[in-house]
Amino acid sequence: MNITRIATATATTAALAIGVAACGGGGEPAGQAAAPQASASSGPAFAGQKLTVWRLGAPNDVQDKYMSELNAKFKEQTGADVDLQWIPWPDAQKKWTAALAGGVGPDVTEFGNDQVAAWVAEDALADISDVVKSSPDFQQIPQNLWGYETIDGKVYAAPWGGGTRAVLYRKDWFKDLGIETPKTWDDLVAAAKKIVAKKGKDVDGFAFNGGSDANMSLSPFVWSAGGDFAAFEGGKWVGKLTEPGFKEGFQFYTDLVAKDGVSGKGRLNLNSVEISQRFAAGKVGMYVTGGWDIATIKEQSKGKVGDDQMAFFSLPNKDGSGPAPAFQGGNDIAIWKDAKSPELAAEYLKLAAGKEYGTRYAKEGGLLPLYPDALAEYASDPVQAPFAETFKVAKGFPADPDWAQANDTKAVLQNAARAVIEGKKNIDTALGDANTELETILNQQQ
Numbered sequence: 001m002n003i004t005r006i007a008t009a010t011a012t013t014a015a016l017a018i019g020v021a022a023c024g025g026g027g028e029p030a031g032q033a034a035a036p037q038a039s040a041s042s043g044p045a046f047a048g049q050k051l052t053v054w055r056l057g058a059p060n061d062v063q064d065k066y067m068s069e070l071n072a073k074f075k076e077q078t079g080a081d082v083d084l085q086w087i088p089w090p091d092a093q094k095k096w097t098a099a100l101a102g103g104v105g106p107d108v109t110e111f112g113n114d115q116v117a118a119w120v121a122e123d124a125l126a127d128i129s130d131v132v133k134s135s136p137d138f139q140q141i142p143q144n145l146w147g148y149e150t151i152d153g154k155v156y157a158a159p160w161g162g163g164t165r166a167v168l169y170r171k172d173w174f175k176d177l178g179i180e181t182p183k184t185w186d187d188l189v190a191a192a193k194k195i196v197a198k199k200g201k202d203v204d205g206f207a208f209n210g211g212s213d214a215n216m217s218l219s220p221f222v223w224s225a226g227g228d229f230a231a232f233e234g235g236k237w238v239g240k241l242t243e244p245g246f247k248e249g250f251q252f253y254t255d256l257v258a259k260d261g262v263s264g265k266g267r268l269n270l271n272s273v274e275i276s277q278r279f280a281a282g283k284v285g286m287y288v289t290g291g292w293d294i295a296t297i298k299e300q301s302k303g304k305v306g307d308d309q310m311a312f313f314s315l316p317n318k319d320g321s322g323p324a325p326a327f328q329g330g331n332d333i334a335i336w337k338d339a340k341s342p343e344l345a346a347e348y349l350k351l352a353a354g355k356e357y358g359t360r361y362a363k364e365g366g367l368l369p370l371y372p373d374a375l376a377e378y379a380s381d382p383v384q385a386p387f388a389e390t391f392k393v394a395k396g397f398p399a400d401p402d403w404a405q406a407n408d409t410k411a412v413l414q415n416a417a418r419a420v421i422e423g424k425k426n427i428d429t430a431l432g433d434a435n436t437e438l439e440t441i442l443n444q445q446q
Helices: 011-020 040-046 061-078 089-102 113-121 129-134 171-177 185-199 214-224 244-258 272-280 293-300 342-352 355-364 372-380 385-391 403-409 412-421 427-442
Strands: 050-056 081-087 108-112 158-163 166-170 230-233 236-239 286-289 310-313 329-335
Touching: 040 061, 050 061, 050 089, 050 342, 061 081, 061 342, 061 355, 081 089, 108 113, 108 342, 113 329, 113 403, 129 342, 158 355, 158 385, 166 171, 166 385, 171 185, 185 244, 185 286, 214 244, 214 286, 214 412, 230 427, 236 427, 244 412, 244 427, 272 286, 272 293, 310 385, 329 342, 342 355, 355 372, 372 385, 403 412, 403 427, 412 427
Parallel strands: 050 081, 050 108
Antiparallel strands: 108 329, 158 329, 166 286, 166 310, 230 236
16 A cells, blocks of 8 residues: 655654654554563563564674674563574665565665655555654654654654765865865855866866756755755645745856856766766866765875865855755664564664664764764764764755656756756746656655
């Protein structure tokens, strides 16, 4: 059975889900994982049971150690064993589909947070609202980080580790050209123009991303201006692309090419992978990406661009008030709807994503921890600090299973941006057309 009412979660919605979900009387809703009534000390009542847990990816020594210690602690608390299975990321979709069709799958599974809505739409995940409400640890996770997990006021997964994007820049160029770290949009343009003026027209001062992950670069400008992509209102998705906030952010981003000339018009289709290659070749001064590009650039540049030449800063808000909100990525942990013992699965979820093991999962897996005090420890790390600061205000794209189609396959905003930059449409026409297309895509399952 498909669930057709899928709503994007604002901070208010998330707060409602965490604070008051399932507070009314009556029996437990079907498919909801109950908050365990027994304390951890009574856990041996689960002795002899076995929980199947799917982790995604390929294990390494660090992850093996983490999972061994997590599962040992779980057995100590509950008396139950864990059947841990590692599923390669490329195989996950097929495995979940088979599990849903055949009724044989995990009790608990790892997820990419942007996949939650799609599997809620397939009625594959248990409602864990009561579990979240009953966990003191989960109450410490900031409300803005529950966006992907909260659908129609119900919580279906727990955030496990996060990620976001910042601006990678040529630290050596900034020093040589006397450029200070940009604190406003105007600073960003001024810095980019100075790079182009000194390094040449074939160099992008701030590289425009118009490829498959373009919205990762566009969204901070849109969110900083108070705009958004879409909202779930009155039982359907309503596009917000024509509203002033979105228009302002979109205008600024397209102007980087069309007006300011800090990125070349011949490179409108490049994604972050292709931009990183140009960065490694000394053809880019700044672009939006993640920390993983550092190692790749070092290798591709054959040592010419190393740690001394690279650094990150948070993309700034327009007015200099702090970091602009950027995309909230990351991994979640959820209870599969066919879990043999939802109560036992809930115990595992609370332990794995709780403060101790949730923080370890993130740090040891190269992600950002979700608990504020753990995240604050990254403030002194020169590489992680910009990501940690940005993550505090991170936001998500519309929590709809068809967002990926609008975002990538049909490239709605990418096409609109190219039309504006190439002079084929004015901004109002381009965004009006894009808004109609976005609504059609997001509402096709309603």
